[in-house]
Amino acid sequence: MPRDRRDYYYRKAKEKGYRSRAAFKLKQINERFNIIRKGDTVVDLGAAPGGWLQVAHELSGAKVVGVDILPIEEIEGVETIKGDIRLDSTVEKIKKKIKEGADVVICDAAPSLSGSWSYDHARSIDLAESALECARKLLKPDGRFVVKVFQGDMFPDFLNKVRDHFVKVQAFSPQATRKQSAEIYVIGKRLLPGLIKINQEYTVTIEDIGASGDGIARINDFVIFVKDAKKGERLNIRIRDVKPHFAFGERIE
Structure with missing residues (x-):
């Protein structure tokens, strides 16, 4: 906590009324890749405490739905669901909210850290894969996807999985990411049809x-x-x- 209180983005988030410093990561991702556009329907997976939801609502001005296993304090103009994104029942709840599908699915979720790097990396990949599968079920054709993952030996394989499903895929570290952090964001643009794959x-x-x-x-x-x-x-x-x-x-x- 003392480090956080000295952190530039931590202080800036407090000043701007954002619930987490991560709000600035999404802002920087959007400035670079134009992921969330006016009028977009956005689904935020693993959304608590809500910093990304606040930014998504600012950028879209339309329907924004946040999902987490933890309760999310109310945000004006944002709908929330308490549920596990790995469960079909949660996906069905999201579909009922968005009806015609999402333009964008974002995920800044991370596993609780155990202190064992290989274990935490594997759990991060597993969580990111769950977010990818959820995104494929929710996104409209041409939809966009952003997910956080920890770098490590399983990262290249995950990146290739995302490439199987999107026309353009890039990895990006926003300036707001702490220098000592191993997290990186994978951005997928233009969802591909599920039945057709390159080299098949x-x-x-x-x-x-x-x-x-x-x-x-x-x-x-x-x-x-x-x-x-x-x-x-x-x-x-x-x-x-x-x-x-x-x-x-x-x-x-």
């Missing part, structure tokens, strides 16, 4: 030829463009790039 292989039938001359196939009504393909041809392809509404595949023998 499929057998498709070319249904038509597009204006650019590429063959057009469909996987569950999702459009795949394939070069040098003929209408009616059935072939094996590998997905090389995925966009929110279509993908590009390449022929494989």
Whole structure:
């Protein structure tokens, strides 16, 4: 606590009426990546004590829902749910609040620290993976995602998991993060369709030829463009790039 009282962002949070210094981390993330925009529906996972909720409401001005296993003191204009994000019952409660889906899911949650670094790192990854799965169930197509995680040997694998589900993924340490902290934020933009993944292989039938001359196939009504393909041809392809509404595949023998 003495260190916190000398901390610039701790004092600034007190001055501005934010519930935690972490409010400035979200502000800095948003300044860099434009994650939360006016009118967005935002879900904050692991939201207590509410610093990120306050900032999310300022930035969005629309529906903001906070979720935590701990109670969250009331914030004007913000709805809260007491529940565990790993449970389907909690996800269903969130869906009832947001109805058409979320534009943004954010998570600044961290496990209670045990003092064993490898254990705490593993628990942080597990929590971040739960947030990712929750985000995939809640986000609209093209939705955005921010999650905190502790750096360590499991971090690269987690980053790749996020890349499986978003068009653009970056890791970022806001200036408000303490220098001695190992936390880092993963930002995912433009949620990908769940069924189509980069480097995955499929057998498709070319249904038509597009204006650019590429063959057009469909996987569950999702459009795949394939070069040098003929209408009616059935072939094996590998997905090389995925966009929110279509993908590009390449022929494989």
